[in-house]
Amino acid sequence: MKLKSFSLFLAAVMLLVFNSCKKETVDVTELLGSVPSSAAGVVVMNLESLLDDAGCKVKDHVITPSQEVMSVLDKASSQDKQNFLMLFDGSTGIEPKGAVLFYDSNRSFLTFALYDVDKFCSFVENKNGGKFVDEGSGVKINGQIAVKGAQAWICLTSGKRIDADAIASYASLGKAQSFLVTTIGEELLIDEEDVRGWAMINTFVNECLGRSDRSMVTLSLGFLFEDAESVKFKVDFKKGELEADAIVLNEKGKPAKYQLPAEKIDVNTLKNLGVTCDAMMAFTINSKLIKKFDQLSSAFGGAMFGNLNDTFKNIDGTVGVITGSNSMEQLKGVITTKGDVSQSLKDLISNQIAPISIDGKLITFTKGNVSGHLDVAECADELKGSCLGIVLDASGLNSVGYEASSMAAGFKDLVLKFKPESGGLEMELEINTADPKENALLTLLKSAK
Numbered sequence: 001m002k003l004k005s006f007s008l009f010l011a012a013v014m015l016l017v018f019n020s021c022k023k024e025t026v027d028v029t030e031l032l033g034s035v036p037s038s039a040a041g042v043v044v045m046n047l048e049s050l051l052d053d054a055g056c057k058v059k060d061h062v063i064t065p066s067q068e069v070m071s072v073l074d075k076a077s078s079q080d081k082q083n084f085l086m087l088f089d090g091s092t093g094i095e096p097k098g099a100v101l102f103y104d105s106n107r108s109f110l111t112f113a114l115y116d117v118d119k120f121c122s123f124v125e126n127k128n129g130g131k132f133v134d135e136g137s138g139v140k141i142n143g144q145i146a147v148k149g150a151q152a153w154i155c156l157t158s159g160k161r162i163d164a165d166a167i168a169s170y171a172s173l174g175k176a177q178s179f180l181v182t183t184i185g186e187e188l189l190i191d192e193e194d195v196r197g198w199a200m201i202n203t204f205v206n207e208c209l210g211r212s213d214r215s216m217v218t219l220s221l222g223f224l225f226e227d228a229e230s231v232k233f234k235v236d237f238k239k240g241e242l243e244a245d246a247i248v249l250n251e252k253g254k255p256a257k258y259q260l261p262a263e264k265i266d267v268n269t270l271k272n273l274g275v276t277c278d279a280m281m282a283f284t285i286n287s288k289l290i291k292k293f294d295q296l297s298s299a300f301g302g303a304m305f306g307n308l309n310d311t312f313k314n315i316d317g318t319v320g321v322i323t324g325s326n327s328m329e330q331l332k333g334v335i336t337t338k339g340d341v342s343q344s345l346k347d348l349i350s351n352q353i354a355p356i357s358i359d360g361k362l363i364t365f366t367k368g369n370v371s372g373h374l375d376v377a378e379c380a381d382e383l384k385g386s387c388l389g390i391v392l393d394a395s396g397l398n399s400v401g402y403e404a405s406s407m408a409a410g411f412k413d414l415v416l417k418f419k420p421e422s423g424g425l426e427m428e429l430e431i432n433t434a435d436p437k438e439n440a441l442l443t444l445l446k447s448a449k
Contacts, residue, residue, distance in 0.1 A: 032044070036104055039102045054068065072445050128142055144156075182253075194237050221248075225259060229256070231249065241440055245429070255422045255426075261292070264420070273320060273334060281390050315337055315338075320333060331354065332365070332367070332370050337363060
């Protein structure tokens with residue numbers, strides 16, 4: 001993609017994210033109707049709620065940006081700020097009702113409706129250079145941007161020329177040929193989360209990963225799930241929290257069977273770990289899970305997990321750890337066993353982690369004094385119903401990287417958990433804001449550096 005086309009794409013996304021009408025007028029049916037049923041990935045944005053979340057006002061295609069949006073723009077260069085502000089005055093011709101991203105024929109597209117085609121074409125020509133060329137079948141193209149009727153497409157894939165015949169085909173799809181005919185399409189249409197999407201796993205694994213990584217992902221998915229074909233996900237910004245979830249689906253669009261034993265965490269065991277902490281991690285191990293690893297080990301010649309199984313085979317139940325601000329020096333953990341603990345397990349924990357003590361079926365280990373900003377009992381309750389979970393104080397994001405650390409001041413904590421769901425395994429992510437009255441999208445905007 002040319003630099004100017006990419007800048008225009010960013011501008012279009014910015015406009016769409018901070019621009020919408022009332023929910024009753026938000027209708028992505030026509031946009032999804034122009035996505036072929038063969039698409040390997042589709043993302044729908046609910047723009048009405050994003051507008052409200054960002055505090056922007058819209059009337060007659062003119063958007064009044066909120067103070068938070070202006071504070072983000074103030075951090076951009078003067079030219080970029082001028083370009084973006086121009087997007088808010090209604091002169092782009094973009095209809096602020098919805099947007100759909102989709103992947104088809106090795107290309108990614110952003111598509112949206114236009115309320116004034118002439119305005120949009122003039123805007124693109126002024127910013128992108130060149131003129132729109134009529135390629136036939138009513139399709140006009142300028143670089144990586146195409147227009148047909150009152151709809152526009154931006155091809156986001158670098159090095160791929162936008163295909164006029166493909167655009168004409170997308171625009172003329174009947175319902176039986178469009179994504180609307182699929183079960184996932186129907187769900188994406190009626191769901192109301194801010195962002196919801198679906199993607200074929202193999203397509204994106206092959207596109208994004210190298211050969212060795214693809215093999216590892218394929219092997220792991222085959223070990224974890226039966227007939228894992230796609231993933232469905234949602235993201236929703238709310239007052240006080242950001243919520244996201246994802247689940248792996250089979251070829252029938254149902255939750256793919258999770259093939260490992262997935263017993264739920266015993267939250268009472270976790271509550272006995274302490275009073276406060278900065279992070280908690282917990283999961284479950286039982287004899288059925290160990291047997292699964294034995295089977296995998298046999299498939300690889302018997303040497304892959306043999307020694308580990310001798311060490312861990314007596315673990316049976318919840319394993320949990322809490323840490324303080326220095327996770328290497330402040331930690332306390334618990335391991336539930338069958339009551340007959342192997343010497344190799346005792347040696348491993350005491351030599352590599354921390355000194356241990358044994359009370360019946362529980363092994364506990366402690367290093368330093370654990371304290372922090374989170375209540376241990378509340379953290380444990382957050383993980384109820386899950387087989388694996390993490391609770392992290394937002395300050396812990398400082399060690400993750402620059403982008404993550406910018407969130408630390410605006411957010412309170414993060415909860416990531418995996419829950420057995422309809423035979424499958426659902427991932428749930430919740431990030432809570434420091435100010436419970438503030439929408440999570442505003443928190444993100446204000447945290448941007």
